[in-house]
Amino acid sequence: MTTNTEFKAWRVEDHNGDYHGSEQTLSTADLPEGDVLIRVGYSSLNYKDALSASGNKGVTRSFPHTPGIDAAGEVVESTPGSPAPGSQVIVTGYDLGMNTAGGFGEYIRVPAAWCVPMPHGWDSRTAMIYGTAGLTAGLCVQKLLTMGATPEQGKVAVTGASGAVGSVAVEILANLGFDVVAVSGKADHTESLKALGAKEVVGRDALAEDKKPMLKPTFANAIDTVGGAPLAELLKQIQPGGSVSICGLVAGVPLNTTVLPFILRGINLLGVDSVEIPLADKEAVWEKLSGEWKCPTTEASAKDISRSELDSALKAFLKGKSSGKIVLDHAKS
Numbered sequence: 001m002t003t004n005t006e007f008k009a010w011r012v013e014d015h016n017g018d019y020h021g022s023e024q025t026l027s028t029a030d031l032p033e034g035d036v037l038i039r040v041g042y043s044s045l046n047y048k049d050a051l052s053a054s055g056n057k058g059v060t061r062s063f064p065h066t067p068g069i070d071a072a073g074e075v076v077e078s079t080p081g082s083p084a085p086g087s088q089v090i091v092t093g094y095d096l097g098m099n100t101a102g103g104f105g106e107y108i109r110v111p112a113a114w115c116v117p118m119p120h121g122w123d124s125r126t127a128m129i130y131g132t133a134g135l136t137a138g139l140c141v142q143k144l145l146t147m148g149a150t151p152e153q154g155k156v157a158v159t160g161a162s163g164a165v166g167s168v169a170v171e172i173l174a175n176l177g178f179d180v181v182a183v184s185g186k187a188d189h190t191e192s193l194k195a196l197g198a199k200e201v202v203g204r205d206a207l208a209e210d211k212k213p214m215l216k217p218t219f220a221n222a223i224d225t226v227g228g229a230p231l232a233e234l235l236k237q238i239q240p241g242g243s244v245s246i247c248g249l250v251a252g253v254p255l256n257t258t259v260l261p262f263i264l265r266g267i268n269l270l271g272v273d274s275v276e277i278p279l280a281d282k283e284a285v286w287e288k289l290s291g292e293w294k295c296p297t298t299e300a301s302a303k304d305i306s307r308s309e310l311d312s313a314l315k316a317f318l319k320g321k322s323s324g325k326i327v328l329d330h331a332k333s
């Protein structure tokens with residue numbers, strides 16, 4: 001690893017508690033030690049990037065820092081036994097973009113154990129349209145299927161449906177033949193959610209707080225991307241034996257529920273982590289996303305932005321105003 005190359009990165013600095021991101025010129029010598037130096041073609045925007053960029057210490061401890069928990073690109077240097085120079089790889093999760101310089105820079109250097117080979121027929125942009133959000137949606141679907149969920153059992157709810165995880169979950173489930181009920185706070189996204197395959201679109205009031213300990217069992221299964229009070233209400237509406245995959249916290253971290261949905265209806269609460277799971281588990285879901293779980297509508301509607309557009313796009317995430325998939329194209333000016 002001898003070559004030092006200058007590159008551009010969107011770097012966040014701490015100005016006495018005021019966190020501000022801007023484009024800066026760095027050198028590959030500034031990157032951490034690692035097996036694989038990657039020229040990043042595309043990154044993807046995630047809620048966690050917005051937290052990092054706003055100075056959330058639970059995500060990023062020290063600044064200046066380059067966020068970007070996702071990256072896809074070409075290996076330019078590597079140690080023996082690592083993905084070879086010239087190969088295309090995907091890196092998501094682990095410490096990327098948290099306390100390791102991430103995909104909002106044109107180069108990253110990471111352990112070989114973080115690199116998934118690019119699925120056949122895919123390029124960096126396609127991989128980043130899915131990104132961590134698509135991987136997480138895939139893991140949520142996989143957990144439901146592992147528990148025996150089938151379209152014949154009834155409706156499946158997806159909360160935070162217009163978001164990055166929710167929208168991919170809607171499209172995968174719809175393509176698998178499930179009747180998807182998209183729960184969304186954005187009335188103006190009804191048509192786009194139906195285009196993804198949702199059979200019904202309902203407002204967040206479908207999961208408004210209700211003092212009753214149990215409610216009508218409306219959904220056979222569900223994917224919840226928001227957590228908090230809406231999840232507690234959702235659990236009361238799951239049919240006997242149903243399952244709920246959960247991955248998110250935008251509506252709150254505390255989960256105030258009772259044991260009743262579990263002991264009266266035998267429902268299953270399935271936690272999903274896309275970050276620290278073994279690389280082979282990620283690879284298996286990437287393969288599905290590039291094949292039988294492909295989401296043509298999501299792929300066609302993804303929006304490309306440049307580094308200079310990151311600031312406003314990340315702020316929209318924090319306000320819950322983001323929708324669909326956004327990719328960072330390092331070649332876009």
Ligand code: NDP
Nearest residue numbers: 160161162163164165184185186248249250251273274320
């Ligand atoms: P987005 O911001 O793209 O989507 C979240 C969606 O949730 C919004 O679009 C909105 O959808 C809905 N929402 C936002 N705020 C609220 C609120 N206060 N109450 C109810 N609904 C709300 O985020 P992502 O889809 O990227 O991520 C979703 C969650 O999953 C996040 O918490 C993220 O941290 C987590 N995550 C977890 C991963 C894991 O490995 N466990 C990996 C990736 C993400 P609508 O307007 O349609 O209701």
